Amino acid sequence: MNRASLDKRPDEVATMFDDVAPKYDVVNDVLSMGQTRRWRRVVVEAMDVRAGQRVLDLAAGTGTSSEPYADAGIDVIACDFSLGMLKVGKRRRPDINFIAGDATRLPFADNTFDATTISFGLRNVNEPKKALAEMLRVTKPGGKLVIAEFSQPVVPLWRTMYTEYLMRALPAIAVKVSSNPDAYVYLAESIRAWPDQDHLAGWLQESGWEKVTYRNLSGGIVAVHRAHKPAGSSPDGGAAAIAKHTGPVAKLRRNITRPAS
Numbered sequence: 001m002n003r004a005s006l007d008k009r010p011d012e013v014a015t016m017f018d019d020v021a022p023k024y025d026v027v028n029d030v031l032s033m034g035q036t037r038r039w040r041r042v043v044v045e046a047m048d049v050r051a052g053q054r055v056l057d058l059a060a061g062t063g064t065s066s067e068p069y070a071d072a073g074i075d076v077i078a079c080d081f082s083l084g085m086l087k088v089g090k091r092r093r094p095d096i097n098f099i100a101g102d103a104t105r106l107p108f109a110d111n112t113f114d115a116t117t118i119s120f121g122l123r124n125v126n127e128p129k130k131a132l133a134e135m136l137r138v139t140k141p142g143g144k145l146v147i148a149e150f151s152q153p154v155v156p157l158w159r160t161m162y163t164e165y166l167m168r169a170l171p172a173i174a175v176k177v178s179s180n181p182d183a184y185v186y187l188a189e190s191i192r193a194w195p196d197q198d199h200l201a202g203w204l205q206e207s208g209w210e211k212v213t214y215r216n217l218s219g220g221i222v223a224v225h226r227a228h229k230p231a232g233s234s235p236d237g238g239a240a241a242i243a244k245h246t247g248p249v250a251k252l253r254r255n256i257t258r259p260a261s
Helices: 010-031 035-047 067-071 083-092 128-138 156-177 181-193 197-206 237-244 249-255
Strands: 054-058 075-080 097-100 113-119 139-150 210-217 222-228
Touching: 035 067, 035 113, 035 139, 035 210, 035 222, 054 128, 075 083, 083 097, 113 128, 128 139, 128 197, 139 197, 197 210, 197 222
Parallel strands: 054 075, 054 113, 075 097, 113 139
Antiparallel strands: 139 222, 210 222
16 A cells, blocks of 8 residues: 555644534535445444443544444444544534544553444554554453445456546545545545555454454445454554564465455
């Protein structure tokens, strides 16, 4: 992945999200042609959590992704690095606990959450592997992680059409519906630069997660990855796994469960 071409510091990305916060959810619905809500429902189903459990929702933005958990009586923390997003979310849902935080330095104790999730935000983290290790640290042994992220369409023709939409149609639509169209040019570029399904699965294994699986949605436009923290693992297991890993990602991929073709 060539992140250099995106050329934005973490503080610049945060400011960008602050700018688009007021209309963010509406614009997402327009740009995804209504698919965002379906993708988020799949994430909630994959989390499979119940009342009494604690959930960390990273890159939660305005809290749209956190609402299903709160509505089900689950203790959810909506965490994001954009204060603008958090302010919009807190006004709309004052019952949800919104906390500002950097995914690479989470402000939570070890083994705090029964499940952790991040939807459409990992690719905007400056050091995504470090974030995966942090998620492992704050998740309880045996707990789960669910990631929804834009990925690579599996059919070549569909992939070409999708790339054309990202780089041509999406910015043009954003000009009409967004307060900061340049932000959506950046987001389109970040999607195109993001690695495919197997690479992300390999990163999860490198970080110390196990039982890694993924499911393609909308032909691979989005992939939902699931993984578990090993029972009895040490709090710093993710960082240790990355530090010790020297083998090729291809070797790690042998244990990945892929969707049926």
